[in-house]
Amino acid sequence: MGFDARFLGVEAALPRVPDADADTTVELDYLHFTVLLDTGRRFARVTGVNIDGANLIDLERGDDWRLDERIPADWQAGPAVYAANDLDRGHLVRRRDPVWGPRAVAARANSDTFHYTNAAPQAGGFNQSKELWLGLEDHVLAFAETNDLRLSVCTAPVLAAGDPPYRGIRVPLRFWKVAAWRDGDALAAVGFVLDQSPVLDEADLERGARPVEPGVAGVPALGPFRTFQAPIADVAALAGVDMPEWVAADRFPQTAVAAGWRRIDEPADIIA
Numbered sequence: 001m002g003f004d005a006r007f008l009g010v011e012a013a014l015p016r017v018p019d020a021d022a023d024t025t026v027e028l029d030y031l032h033f034t035v036l037l038d039t040g041r042r043f044a045r046v047t048g049v050n051i052d053g054a055n056l057i058d059l060e061r062g063d064d065w066r067l068d069e070r071i072p073a074d075w076q077a078g079p080a081v082y083a084a085n086d087l088d089r090g091h092l093v094r095r096r097d098p099v100w101g102p103r104a105v106a107a108r109a110n111s112d113t114f115h116y117t118n119a120a121p122q123a124g125g126f127n128q129s130k131e132l133w134l135g136l137e138d139h140v141l142a143f144a145e146t147n148d149l150r151l152s153v154c155t156a157p158v159l160a161a162g163d164p165p166y167r168g169i170r171v172p173l174r175f176w177k178v179a180a181w182r183d184g185d186a187l188a189a190v191g192f193v194l195d196q197s198p199v200l201d202e203a204d205l206e207r208g209a210r211p212v213e214p215g216v217a218g219v220p221a222l223g224p225f226r227t228f229q230a231p232i233a234d235v236a237a238l239a240g241v242d243m244p245e246w247v248a249a250d251r252f253p254q255t256a257v258a259a260g261w262r263r264i265d266e267p268a269d270i271i272a
Helices: 017-023 103-112 132-147 230-238 245-250 254-259
Strands: 025-030 033-038 043-052 085-090 119-123 148-159 174-183 186-195 227-231 261-264
Touching: 017 025, 148 230, 174 230, 186 230, 186 245, 230 245
Parallel strands: none
Antiparallel strands: 025 033, 033 043, 043 148, 085 119, 148 174, 174 186, 186 227, 227 261
16 A cells, blocks of 8 residues: 555655645555645645556546545545536546556556545646646656556645635646656656646636736746646755655756756657
8 A cells, every 4th residue: 555665676755745734734545656635725745656567457447536534524625626617637646557466456546546635626628638737647657568667656736825716725726747767776757847827717717716827936937738847856846845866866967957947849858
């Protein structure tokens, strides 16, 4: 159960929240992944999944979204957030990522991804676009599956103060993802930031809350259907978490760091 920091044979610990946030964070272990839930925002601050590319299994999707009964319902952003609007229940740990091992184990992992603790509201154009979230996740999974690799992947929304209010929650506008693998005897990692604010409009929120403008707080303006590779140190700062092993293993070269975040239009653009 849960995320294994030694899954790759080298240390890649789950990113940690600062001590100041520990009292409002609960750690929830599922099969092959873990969620660190911010009980105030009611969304994951961190998710971490281990992917065994050589043993992935294809299973039917299903759609049995449910609350996690181990914690109070009011700590979770449940079905009311997604009712009668254009928001998708976007998986944070992608449904297929933990679905490996014996069939019964894989089926349990598949089911576990449908907890609301593993969801965040995403505009349909963001969640379903090959150029945004889905395109990056397809590439990460294909990389593991094609090369029979083990990967550890962490994903979460950026829980920013300026996120627009909606039905008792605040809708996250940005998401981050870091992926790590073993390269020889060392850890290697890459980081990404994705932005749904350009595609989240009045059609998505029944009250018509407009998103904050991209580019605030030093973050580049990520236009519609844009993904950026970013230094993992920048990702950690944006997410407000500590992940020193991942930062030290970053494949983003210093020459690229000096030029700023790197726009990704196709997998070949990723520096790894």
